[in-house]
Amino acid sequence: MKQTRIVITGVGLTAPNGNTLAEFRKNLLTGVSGITTVEVRYMGRHPAGMCTFDPLKYQKKKDVRIGTRAGGISIYCAREALADAGVNLDGRDKGRVGIYLGITEHGNVETENEVFNISKFNYDVKFWTHHHNPRTVANNPAGEVSMNLGITGPAYTIGAACAAGNMGLIHAAQMLRLGEIDLALGGGVSESPQTFGIFAGFKSQNALAAHADPTKASRPFDKARNGIVISEGGCIYTLERLEDAQARGAKIYGEIAGYCVNSDATDAVLPNPVRQAECIRKAVAHAGMTIEDIDLINTHATSTPLGDIQECVAIAEVFKGRSTPPAINNTKGFIGHCMGAAGALELAGNLPSFDDLVVHPSINVDELDPQCDIPGLVLNQPRTAKRIDVILNNSFGMLGINSTLVIKRFVA
């Protein structure tokens, strides 16, 4: 069955090392990390990735006070994406615009803040804020965008752990193909560094990164990697049906070629390379491609000792028949793990490769872990490729959810 063609026409992002795609890409090509340290409640300072965008660019002070960090990040990214796409919503039916944002978690920040707040009042819940529920409902980030922009179409989040960033794009493409909407804002968002619980949880799991130099703390594939750097961020794309994009003369970043979402159904936290490989294979097949067509793989690897190996096992298994390996990179060495935003942000960092044919490297690999030594890895320095026509983007998450997205160069 011939699928309706869906294209990416705008990108809005904030990452720990950049508040626009141009700034983000420049820093990925010049080795600039965005990781610093933050004070985590009860836990002292830890490496983390924080964004520096100006929330007041698109929100009033009161809206920032009442809303959530995830909502503010989402509004910034959505507005930047629309501006980048040259879309003015005033002339459109705002009921035909959909907002689909992937989240790893939402609500922990506000709940922790309120428990801490009432701890100062002897845990008397009459000091618990009435803002708690609207801040913690799972649709909060998408709902804040809808209110900020007056978008009256469907606006909700997609909870998919750290596979969620890809899911925002996938769901947007699906809704466009179903004809439910005419324009989608799809991507992912994370406010996770503001919750101590995620730091404490990973620490108890022996999966929280520690390093004297925070810019070296996130080091996927390096032998000395010791865990995840928790980061915030967001990346939202405008997606449209091809004919709609062409009708308005839109710039086209790339085309959704295929995707797959599957589940390990084995373990809550341990990845399953068999299912990851299956996810990659199915995404390639969904795109109507073979493994020979894939030019660049952006890995999910989070800098945990086991997880990086498992993904390398999966990729090596799928691509073992290739005559020459695809280029393989990772973005988390620069920005840490942006959780729900990870898949969307990491894809954005690679989209410019369609134009410049340069593959940004995985950084902080001082000694490559032999168990991660698979053909095609681009380490520490950018590499120019002969061909970048297809990017395969992996994002995997807890409870065994896997998402792989295949984006191809747009050719009319």
Next chain:
Amino acid sequence: MTKDDCKKLVIDIISDIAPDEDLSAIKPEIRLRDQLQLDSMDFLDIVMELRKRHGIEVPETDYGQLASLESCAEYLTPKFPQKS
């Protein structure tokens, strides 16, 4: 605590609740909602801040007493601890 002191404390709270508003020309006798962008959630914030900062409880039946700065001062001033 004078009524003017009370008004200043209420304005301090409103400046945090509605940080985009210009409070320099606020008219004490005019309803706050008629001159500021305040909604019902903002009024709950004012009630919460009175509770947190000053230990003052405003029961729901008395919310109408907070309509204007003047009525706030009238209603709240006796609730502050008076200097002996």
